Amino acid sequence: xxxxxxxxxxxxxxxxxxxxxxxxxxxxxxxxxxxxxxxxxxxxxxxxxxxxxxxxxxxxxxxxxxxxxxxxxxxxxxxxxxxxxxxxxxxxxxxxxxxxxxxxxxxxxxxxxxxxxxxxxxxxxxxxxxxxxxxxxxxxxxxxxxxxxxxxxxxxxxxxxxxxxxxxxxxxxxxxxxxxxxxxxxxxxxxxxxxxxxxxxxxxxxxxxxxxxxxxxxx
Amino acid sequence: xxxxxxxxxxxxxxxxxxxxxxxxxxxxxxxxxxxxxxxxxxxxxxxxxxxxxxxxxxxxxxxxxxxxxxxxxxxxxxxxxxxxxxxxxxxxxxxxxxxxxxxxxxxxxxxxxxxxxxxxxxxxxxxxxxxxxxxxxxxxxxxxxxxxxxxxxxxxxxxxxxxxxxxxxxxxxxxxxxxxxxxxxxxxxxxxxxxxxxxxxxxxxxx
Numbered sequence: 571x572x573x574x575x576x577x578x579x580x581x582x583x584x585x586x587x588x589x590x591x592x593x594x595x596x597x598x599x600x601x602x603x604x605x606x607x608x609x610x611x612x613x614x615x616x617x618x619x620x621x622x623x624x625x626x627x628x629x630x631x632x633x634x635x636x637x638x639x640x641x642x643x644x645x646x647x648x649x650x651x652x653x654x655x656x657x658x659x660x661x662x663x664x665x666x667x668x669x670x671x672x673x674x675x676x677x678x679x680x681x682x683x684x685x686x687x688x689x690x691x692x693x694x695x696x697x698x699x700x701x702x703x704x705x706x707x708x709x710x711x712x713x714x715x716x717x718x719x720x721x722x723x724x725x726x727x728x729x730x731x732x733x734x735x736x737x738x739x740x741x742x743x744x745x746x747x748x749x750x751x752x753x754x755x756x757x758x759x760x761x762x763x764x765x766x767x768x769x770x771x772x773x774x775x776x777x778x779x780x781x782x783x784x785x786x787x788x789x
Numbered sequence: 790x791x792x793x794x795x796x797x798x799x800x801x802x803x804x805x806x807x808x809x810x811x812x813x814x815x816x817x818x819x820x821x822x823x824x825x826x827x828x829x830x831x832x833x834x835x836x837x838x839x840x841x842x843x844x845x846x847x848x849x850x851x852x853x854x855x856x857x858x859x860x861x862x863x864x865x866x867x868x869x870x871x872x873x874x875x876x877x878x879x880x881x882x883x884x885x886x887x888x889x890x891x892x893x894x895x896x897x898x899x900x901x902x903x904x905x906x907x908x909x910x911x912x913x914x915x916x917x918x919x920x921x922x923x924x925x926x927x928x929x930x931x932x933x934x935x936x937x938x939x940x941x942x943x944x945x946x947x948x949x950x951x952x953x954x955x956x957x958x959x960x961x962x963x964x965x966x967x968x969x970x971x972x973x974x975x976x977x978x979x980x981x982x983x984x985x986x987x988x989x990x991x992x993x994x995x996x
Contacts, residue, residue, distance in 0.1 A: 629807075634800040641807055648811045652818060659822035662829040669918075669925070745922075 574699050581703025588711040588753070589760040593679040598712055599749040601671055605728045608716035610657075610664060614675050616705025618649040620698050622681055623689035625649075627697035630690055642685045643676070650676045680704055715752050719743045834886070834915055838862060841884050841901040841911040842875050843937070865992065870985075872992045873901075882910050883993045885985040891977045894918035896927075898978070900936070900985040904993025906945055912936035912982065924974030931956040935965040936982075945986060949979045 587593045594615070601611045625645050626633070633641050654672045657665035665672065675681070684704050689697040720726060723743030725733040742748050793799060832851065835858040839845035844861060845854065865872040873884040884901035896917045901910040912933050919925045926932060935956045941947055942963035950957075952966030967975035 632794075632803065634794045634803055636795070637800045637804050640804060644807060644811055648815060651815055655815075655818050655822055659825040659829070662826075662833065666833075 573696060577696060577700045578703045581700065581705075581707040582710070583707070586707045586711065586760070587680045587683070587704050588708060589757055589764075591680075591683060592757070593683050594708050595753065597671070597674065597678050598715065598753055599746050600674070601668075602712055602716040602749055602752075603719045603723055603744045605713070605716045605720050606664075607668060607671070608712050610668060611671060611675070612705065612709035612712055614650070614653050614672060615678055615680060615708060616702060617653060618646060618675055618678075619681050619684055619705050620701030621649050622646040623684055623697040623701035624694050626685050627689040627692060627694040638690065639682075639686075642682060646681045646685065647676045680708055711756060715749065715756065718752060719748060723748070837899045837913040837915045838873050838884055838886065838901075841899040841913045842873075842877065842882060843901070843911050844875070844877070867988065867992065870988055872988070873899075874992075874996070875901075881996060883989045883996070884910075885988045885992070886915065887981060887985050887988065888916075889977065889981040889984065891917055892919055892924055892971075892973045896977060896981060898981055898985070900982060900989065902986060902989045902993075904989070904996050906986045906990040906993060907941055909936045909939045909941065909947070909986075919974045920971065924968060924971035926968050926971070927974060927978055932966075932968070934958070939963065939965065941986060945990065946983045947979070947986070949975050 581587070583589075585591065588595070588598065597611060597615070601607045622642075622645050626642055629641070629645075650673065653675065654665070657668070657672060684697075684701055688700045692700070717727065720728075720743075721732065722740045725731060725737045725739055740748075832854055836845060836849070836854050839849070839854065839858060839862070842862070845857065849857070861875050861877075863874045865874060867885075870885055870887040873886070875882050875884070881904055882901055883904050884899050886897065886899045888895045888897040890896070894917070896919070897915040899911075899913045899915060901912075902908065903910070914928045914933065917925065917927060919927060935958060936947075938960045939947065940961050940963055946963075948964045949967040950964050951969075952964075955966075957964055957966045967979075
């Protein structure tokens, strides 16, 4: 497996920022009641993580260890402010709707997490891919949650009404608590699946009945 | 000679240089987009005034806002506020745009009414920084819809009360529903609305 495909698989699944690293949960709670805001948030985070990782990785030989976190925050917030400026100039309605959330991208732990865990010790190209992969890994989970929340909470997807007027919206889905339990359920399903896949791998490697082989699981 | 990355001087110089470089780039980006951002803000304010007068709604094409605005509205600047005068179907209406304090930051809104300030024509929030999901709900359509055609109370004000949460559309009772869970924001908006009504009466009297 080449380094770049490993980086991608890690970001999307094996080391998914939401499922495994459990980072960026605050934004998952805040923006996922509406697909459009979620999509913009995902694109913003992906852009900021990948470009931030690229820049920090390119500078990694020069950054003194003592001030590395200050430099990381500076570089990452630079990209976040760029996003804010571009949205304000070219997409004012979206910028207004997202309000404080764009600025809050900087508080997304995925950005600092990847900068510190990966970009600080890997070459720029790979760091960029890692940022991209983590952005996408974060993104697909968020979009799945947003689909469930917007559909049940408003009866619509991307603002388009899907179900008729007879549908009673689940108000709880619009509010933050629903994100708590949806994220928890998603985490549970993903980790359960992962544990089973690993158990099956081990089971295949060791002959059945051999000591250390996991007991067959009921599905 | 390779600089010593662990020295304090290197750390200080490096941090300083990195800060300067990134901040300069941001300043340039901000400057380049400034005129666009200001144009957007102007359009937004014009649209809010048109909406308050009932001359535009969310479906009005962006390209038409400016021409529609210059055609139908006369501006009149007041002390700390701006007054707008429009004649619709032979009737003169007055609108006031005013900025007053909110919970986290200033709230700017436009209120249009007849010159005597007895029947509100429309109310639009232009800018606010209230808590998203709580006070921030003052920008939701149901909130501003309550003001449309609302008769003011005998003392010329509009009252805010606890309501169904869906909006009080009764035109005669002079009362609108406040925002649930945002009493402070509701108080600030109430003060803003009533100040605007008073100013509208002041301007209306001079017409």
